Amino acid sequence: MIKQVVEAYGKLSKRDLRLLRILEVGQHRHEFVPQELVERWARGKREEVLDSLRRLHYLGLIRRNLSPYLGWKITASGYDVLAIHTLRMRRKLLRLSPTPIGVGKESEVYSGETPGGLKVAVKFYRGGVSSFRYEKAFESKVKRFKHLRWVYETRLSALAEFFALGKIFEAGGMVPEPLARTRHVVVMTYIDGVELFRLEGGDYKKIAEDVVETLRTALKLGIVHGDLSPYNILVGGRSYVIDWPQWLPSGHPTALDYLMRDLGNVASYFGEKGVEIPVEELLELARTSGTAGELFTAEINKYIYY
Numbered sequence: 041m042i043k044q045v046v047e048a049y050g051k052l053s054k055r056d057l058r059l060l061r062i063l064e065v066g067q068h069r070h071e072f073v074p075q076e077l078v079e080r081w082a083r084g085k086r087e088e089v090l091d092s093l094r095r096l097h098y099l100g101l102i103r104r105n106l107s108p109y110l111g112w113k114i115t116a117s118g119y120d121v122l123a124i125h126t127l128r129m130r131r132k133l134l135r136l137s138p139t140p141i142g143v144g145k146e147s148e149v150y151s152g153e154t155p156g157g158l159k160v161a162v163k164f165y166r167g168g169v170s171s172f173r174y175e176k177a178f179e180s181k182v183k184r185f186k187h188l189r190w191v192y193e194t195r196l197s198a199l200a201e202f203f204a205l206g207k208i209f210e211a212g213g214m215v216p217e218p219l220a221r222t223r224h225v226v227v228m229t230y231i232d233g234v235e236l237f238r239l240e241g242g243d244y245k246k247i248a249e250d251v252v253e254t255l256r257t258a259l260k261l262g263i264v265h266g267d268l269s270p271y272n273i274l275v276g277g278r279s280y281v282i283d284w285p286q287w288l289p290s291g292h293p294t295a296l297d298y299l300m301r302d303l304g305n306v307a308s309y310f311g312e313k314g315v316e317i318p319v320e321e322l323l324e325l326a327r328t329s330g331t332a333g334e335l336f337t338a339e340i341n342k343y344i345y346y
């Protein structure tokens with residue numbers, strides 16, 4: 041849980057954070073970074089380095105390996121700390137709520153606040169949902185780092201959602217505005233609303249119009265949501281489509297299957313409310329595919345390590 045992570049972060053010195061960073065870089069070469077190397081790279085007094093390692097270990101941010109040599113690696117909580125620290129330094133995040141507003145199989149979402157007082161949603165990705173969609177670009181980047189595969193899968197999820205939100209938001213679709221991404225974490229504007237599946241009564245025609253308009257926008261860009269259902273629609277003053285990490289380019293061999301399923305889900309939900317979804321028109325848009333797939337491949341090449 042993020043509460044412990046935030047508390048741990050509060051106990052770290054600059055030196056501790058620097059050591060964590062050193063391990064992050066060192067792990068590209070070593071599954072467990074030899075303590076000998078950590079000491080050399082840290083360039084501090086030996087006692088101070090050992091003291092930092094002890095604290096990081098005690099707080100659950102790093103793991104120790106004793107054999108065949110003494111070495112260290114970062115835990116999932118350690119990566120959370122690094123991400124939170126980067127967002128702090130970039131002035132994108134000041135506070136995080138102690139309890140999640142949403143927990144799925146592949147992510148945890150917390151509310152938070154920026155230094156400017158803006159309420160945000162902060163999504164931590166715990167798993168990979170999309171590596172098979174970008175196999176070539178992704179595999180060529182991570183094949184040298186087999187032991188870091190899960191780390192890069194979570195980063196790919198964050199990168200994918202940040203990309204889709206950015207493109208759709210810029211084009212005028214109703215999605216949260218993405219504000220920052222680092223590693224496996226995305227910060228976006230907080231939507232004050234309730235998930236559509238919880239809604240009891242409302243202007244379903246207006247809700248459907250927002251959803252369809254957002255789908256049009258996404259499909260023109262070549263983006264198929266891939267997990268669309270009343271669970272991923274937030275209804276406030278307007279209605280927003282959320283949860284895009286598993287999106288796929290409309291040119292992908294399986295994109296049409298996913299799109300049919302997405303549209304089937306919303307069409308049957310709104311159908312029960314007496315509102316029709318223009319399924320044929322949306323399917324047609326997916327056939328004149330946009331360029332999101334190529335653009336995103338270029339982003340993987342550029343940003344997957346950060």
Ligand SMILES: Nc1ncnc2c1ncn2[C@@H]1O[C@H](COP(=O)(O)OP(=O)(O)OP(=O)(O)O)[C@@H](O)[C@H]1O
Pocket residue numbers: 141142143144145146147148149161163216228229230231232235267271272282283284
């Ligand atoms: N921008 C946001 N503003 C407000 N609440 C949000 C926002 N993003 C997510 N949430 C809340 O968090 C919940 C989970 O978010 P989301 O659907 O993005 O991830 P998920 O369902 O956990 O993902 P996965 O499909 O990987 O399990 C949402 O149902 C919603 O209640």
Ligand SMILES: [Mg+2]
Pocket residue numbers: 144271272283
């Ligand atoms: Mg969801």
